[in-house]
Amino acid sequence: MRFFIDTANLDEIRQAKKYGLIDGVTTNPSLFAKEQRDWKELAAAICKEVDGPVSLEVVGVTADEMVAEARELVKFGSNVVVKIPMLMEGLVAVRQLTEMGIDTNVTLVFSPLQALLAAKAGATYVSPFVGRVDDIGSDGMELVQQIVTIFSNYNYQTQVLVASIRSPMHIVDAALMGADVSTIPYKVLEKLAQHPLTDKGLEAFLADWKKTKGAGE
Numbered sequence: 271m272r273f274f275i276d277t278a279n280l281d282e283i284r285q286a287k288k289y290g291l292i293d294g295v296t297t298n299p300s301l302f303a304k305e306q307r308d309w310k311e312l313a314a315a316i317c318k319e320v321d322g323p324v325s326l327e328v329v330g331v332t333a334d335e336m337v338a339e340a341r342e343l344v345k346f347g348s349n350v351v352v353k354i355p356m357l358m359e360g361l362v363a364v365r366q367l368t369e370m371g372i373d374t375n376v377t378l379v380f381s382p383l384q385a386l387l388a389a390k391a392g393a394t395y396v397s398p399f400v401g402r403v404d405d406i407g408s409d410g411m412e413l414v415q416q417i418v419t420i421f422s423n424y425n426y427q428t429q430v431l432v433a434s435i436r437s438p439m440h441i442v443d444a445a446l447m448g449a450d451v452s453t454i455p456y457k458v459l460e461k462l463a464q465h466p467l468t469d470k471g472l473e474a475f476l477a478d479w480k481k482t483k484g485a486g487e
């Protein structure tokens with residue numbers, strides 16, 4: 271499974287790179303707003319920093335607006351994936367961008383039918399928002415399972431990019447289901463290696479080492 275980091279923060283991207291845990295980046299307008307800096311400079315810096323796909327989102331709502339924005343966004347780097355909202359107009363844009371050889375990520379996906387439509391339009395990625403589905407009392411991971419099954423039934427090449435991840439268990443479940451990518455917020459990424467038994471075991475080993483003859487001499 272590939273790991274993307276869901277952030278527009280360069281420090282977080284650099285730290286994830288240091289851990290060797292970053293195959294790409296996803297952003298959205300809210301993540302850019304949090305950074306409080308010129309978005310164009312930041313987008314260019316992210317694309318340069320990352321050796322892998324970087325999703326940058328359009329803010330237009332008609333197909334023409336989205337395609338025009340996409341043409342500008344791809345100038346930030348050869349690794350840009352254009353994020354398109356799940357709208358009928360978005361599907362029109364995805365078809366055109368696919369024909370133009372531009373990679374797309376259909377975002378704000380909350381139902382298996384929306385994912386199927388995105389795949390039929392030729393999207394490179396589809397982003398089900400699992401955390402937001404959980405938030406309304408539904409089951410976000412069931413949505414991922416449905417999408418993985420549908421894509422496998424019809425051999426769609428569109429990749430399932432699990433988004434709105436809130437906990438390490440989302441990633442375990444996504445991996446068990448065979449989703450292609452998890453896009454992970456930095457605060458969740460930091461938790462992936464944690465286990466209380468690892469901490470307890472290490473504490474005991476280090477304490478015992480202090481009692482070992484010849485150690486520390």
Ligand code: G3P
Nearest residue numbers: 276296298401402433434
């Ligand atoms: O990048 C889109 C997605 O991951 C948003 O997550 O936490 O705002 O629901 P969240």
